[in-house]
Amino acid sequence: MRAVQVTEFGGPEVLTPVELPDPVPGAGEVLIEVDRIGVNYADTHQAENSYLAPSKLPLVPGGEVTGRTPDGKRVVALLNGAGYAERAVANAGGLFEIPEGVDDLTALSFIVQGATAWLLLRKSAHLEAGESVVVHAAAGGVGSIAVQLAKVWGAGRVIATASSEEKRELALELGADVAIDSRSEDMTAALREANGGKRVDIVLDMTGGKTTDQSIAALAPFGRLAFYGMASRELPKEIDLRNLLGHSSTVAGMWLPHALSLPGNVYGRAMTELFELAVAGKIRAVAGGEYGLSEARKAHEALRSRGTVGKLLLDPSR
Known part of the structure; x- marks a missing residue:
């Protein structure tokens, strides 16, 4: 073969x-x-x-x-x-x-990236209705689905970041309330401005490096950053337990294979819900x-x- x-x-x-x-x-x-x-x-x-x-x-x-x-x-x-x-x-x-009516593109968008977005919002960040959600790399495989899921599940404000005007337009088309340049020198200030001057509740981050550090600094009290990759190949430098304590912040790591061992067939539940939302026309690949x-x-x-x-x-x- x-x-x-x-x-x-x-x-x-x-x-x-x-x-x-x-x-x-x-x-x-x-x-x-x-x-x-x-x-x-x-x-x-x-x-x-x-x-x-x-x-x-x-x-x-x-x-x-x-x-x-x-x-x-x-x-x-x-x-x-x-x-x-x-x-x-x-x-x-x-x-x-x-299921009938689901094409290969959609099925493959869900099996890893869709399931990742589902788990980040449900298990890692524990999204509650009305909360603000930042999705870095919002036009990518995980990000494009995470933007849609956050809106479907009642996020108060979805803030997308992306590196080009075309990608930011796509994020807005998918349901983001605002889209900002991921190359902003001061991401902390950019996120707060995009959230009406307030700190943000949830950040989904797969970038690493300075983006992670500045995103943590933008979190509101009891805010959560869910970290699931390091596309920049750069480690965050500023994660300090004292700072997390001082701001009541949470940083959660997520590696998809661990979901397979969770009780209650969590992975299966994620796939079932994603397929149902796709068939209903509420999310798309x-x-x-x-x-x-x-x-x-x-x-x-x-x-x-x-x-x-x-x-x-x-x-x-x-």
Whole structure:
């Protein structure tokens, strides 16, 4: 089968199209004939071995696919890697049947990025009606869904940040009340101004570095920052427990795989609700571009350039 493999760690240049044997499902696993592959920012970290879970060479990246099971069901699957291929193996517990009326783009937007947005707002930040919500990278895969969910769930004011006028217009179209430049030198002041001079209640942040530090400084008493990535590859410098105590602030980290072990089928609940909202027309996926499997390097280059919006896909047929 055709696949993309990494044999040395690095940037997009290490993604190499290869021919590999078909995967063989083990106990409790299902073979999937892949229709589309989702590309996530975490894939870029996996390729350079900077992800939370260490990578081992050689590897086939990719954590999500849509496709058909041997019994003909159309599914979206969360994988333990090896998704950049024509066929993939998934644990049966990571399969979700795709409802009628939901396309591959939407299903793949939900399985990682939509579930992340759902968990950030529900479990990490505990959004309450009327609260202000800041969504950094609001035109991206997680951000574009988080903006919509926050509005659906009754946020009082949704403040989007993005790096271009086009992205900010998209965030407003998705329901944000205001959109500001993510390159603002003083993000603390920019967020407070966007919130009518008041401090903000919730920040969803996957940037890291100065953006995180200045966002924490913008939090209201009992405000929460949910941290789920570090696209800048820069660590925040100003997180200090004394400052959190002094301002009654909360900083919550969130790594999606942990949700799979939560009791009560939390991941399944997230997927069910996201699908229901999509079918009802209350939230939608944003297309970020589709590449052939052989063009995986271009997809990673686009993602790392921070110039993309929404969800990027790979087509394994080309």
